[in-house]
Amino acid sequence: MIHLTDITKQHGNRILFKNAGFQILPGSRTGLVGPNGAGKSTIFRLITGEESLDGGEISCAKKTVIGYFSQDVGDMSGRSALEEVVAASEVTVALGAQIRKMEAQMCDPLAEDEMTQLLERYGEVQQEFEHRGGYDLESRAQAVLTGLGVGPGDYDRAVESFSGGWKMRIALARILTLNPDVLLLDEPTNHLDVESIVWLENWLVEEYQGALVMTSHDRDFMNRLVDKIVEVGHGMITSYAGNYDFYLREREIRREQLIASHKRQQDMLAKEEEFIAKFAARASHAAQVQSRVKKLEKIERIELPPEQKVVKFEFATPPRSGDDVIAIQSLGKTWPQDDGGEKSVFSGISGMVSRGDKIAVVGVNGAGKSTFLKTLSGLTKPTTGSVTIGANIFPGYFSQHSMEVLNPQRTVFETVQDALPQQTVGVLRNLCAAFLFQGDDVDKRVDKLSGGEKSRLVLATLLGRPLNLLILDEPTNHLDIQSREVLLQALRGFTGTLLLVSHDRHFLRSLVDRVFEIDHGKMVPYEGGYEYYLQKTGVVH
Structure with missing residues (x-):
């Protein structure tokens, strides 16, 4: 569906990732993880075209509908909460208007070839309208708003009267109601209470059929929803087949294996360099020395990614209180x-x-x-x-x-x-x-x-x-x-x-x-x- 191939991106002097990539397949559920500033949100913006690549390619299947929720909800005003949510599906609304217009044209006398062309176009528009969920757009918008805590009593309330946290919910409802083929969610659980988080979990599991790529600081939410983890960090993108808990275990295993490989390589390099230093001045060993120098030049060095040291702080025992x-x-x-x-x-x-x-x-x-x-x-x-x-x-x-x-x-x-x-x-x-x-x-x-x-x-x-x-x-x-x-x-x-x-x-x-x-x-x-x-x-x- 979406393929990120050999992608490179840097901000200033900092390389976020180089010659990296992963795939978003139909129906896949991917969790995007990595330290703050590693480039997770940048990947979302690259997929949506808000940012451009420095190298590589992002290819996307034709007519793929992408919905992107970010923490920047933009300006909301001039509509009710329900109108704001429905308005996000502007292509679907426009398709509905086209269908009504063509249905009116069909009532007028037309030449046979004109009617054929109109029916053909009508079928195409109707098919896309149905694919986008146009026939139940408003009822879906109401159900999503209610699930996220904006009840029927607030559907007609002016969107600008909501606080920032509630506007985030309305912005999330906009994207969910769009019902896209690919759903990009950047921290969707921020500003949600437990009830709304559970509703969102259930909706994504039971109702949403498309591909999902998300970041989240909620461990339970991530574990329940994703079956693949893509880690962004240290200039690389690394994939793991499993949920967040699996990723933590597998990452530790891979790191231990990498450390072992790094040690073996360092030991080998030390021996080769010792041989070169010992026999470099001897003409009888010149060919062997030259051969080993060339061998070392060709070896791809294993690099250990920096790991943040975990410091355990011993908190002072607080004074004993009364019972x-x-x-x-x-x-x-x-x-x-x-x-x-x-x-x-x-x-x-x-x-x-x-x-x-x-x-x-x-x-x-x-x-x-x-x-x-x-x-x-x-x-x-x-x-x-x-x-x-x-x-x-x-x-x-x-x-x-x-x-x-x-x-x-x-x-x-x-x-x-x-x-x-x-x-x-x-x-x-x-x-x-x-x-x-x-x-x-x-x-x-x-x-x-x-x-x-x-x-x-x-x-x-x-x-x-x-x-x-x-x-x-x-x-x-x-x-x-x-x-x-x-x-x-x-x-x-x-x-x-x-x-x-x-x-x-x-x-x-x-x-x-x-x-x-x-x-x-x-x-x-x-x-x-x-x-x-x-x-x-x-x-x-």
Whole structure:
């Protein structure tokens, strides 16, 4: 369907990949992986023609419809949500208009050859219209919007009235409704809650028949959907037949084999070079020396790709708190509305958070999870009831707004040093390295960091302090899979008390031992981990 052959691309002096390639076959499901900046999004833009190749070729079968979802949704205004989604299928809409026009022409008297030509053209247009799903375009748009959390009550709402996160959902709905032959999805799960992620998973498995190429920081999502991994990095593109977990295992096996081959080659080269050096001056060995020199010149040297060193940071044991960490009694919260009334977020919530608990706060989007965490952390006052913090509690709170308080003029190292002034340079550098700031990265200024890097920086300053209560609202947002794994291992080793909201199911499954579900303004506690919660509620995640 789409063949990328011997492709080369560089940005400035940096070569993203050289003489590389892979294929996108009909119905294939491919996960695109690699470090940030390796060139994953560039591959999408090369396929769509938004960028041009420096070398090689990308060939695509005729009439292949390609749909591309990126994080840059562009300007949306002047239409309702439903109109915006349908408008993305402009070719399909135009084909429908052509069909209606030709049907009207058929009612007029025409010469036999004109009617023949019209019927032939009508058949071609109708076939393409059907191929693009034109007959159920609007109903499909409604179903996709609803699945992504934009319900019937919002179909006719002006698209510009939606927040950035909801506009991302509408942009995703546009591409899914297009129902293309090849679907390119760049981080489709960003800004989606768990319910919407599960719906998208099911839609891609059960409804979508075309080829899929995607990037995602959600490990469960990737594992369920893809049967092939294409790794972009170190100037190469490497394919693996399997899901993400298979790729991790196979990559390690291949690396060990490469290291062994590299060692054998280095040993052989050393012996040959030793022979050349020993007998270079002897006329009796001139032919042998010359032969070995030529042999070495022809050998293709095995190169080991650089590997980011994993630094394990030993977090200081936090001070021991009392057994009762947070007592919640008849807690309620309302927000004032523009019309003078009040909207109840939740009410009548009671419960106890005990020392050492690792609790996931779950619920549908808009259920009040973030407000609940803010109320527990003291950042917003309850409308009714009380939150009582226990003895000897040293709390820390993280949300996406935490990144806004970073000083843009400070470097990574200076930011960590400001947060932990008592620590030595060695400890601070280890902390930076544990959160993937290695080498020159520690000298990067905050205003030059990506969203994921800022998240990692704030989390490093938080987890490096001697806190015994962590309240984390979406700490996995903006983090790639490797960064999420770093955070997961850190939190698994944390001996204090933890409450968090996250849409990453692998993260929750691997970490928490209790679940608080916020549902219709009430809280239901589940005395078990995330899998226990899923079993009890019958929710399939």
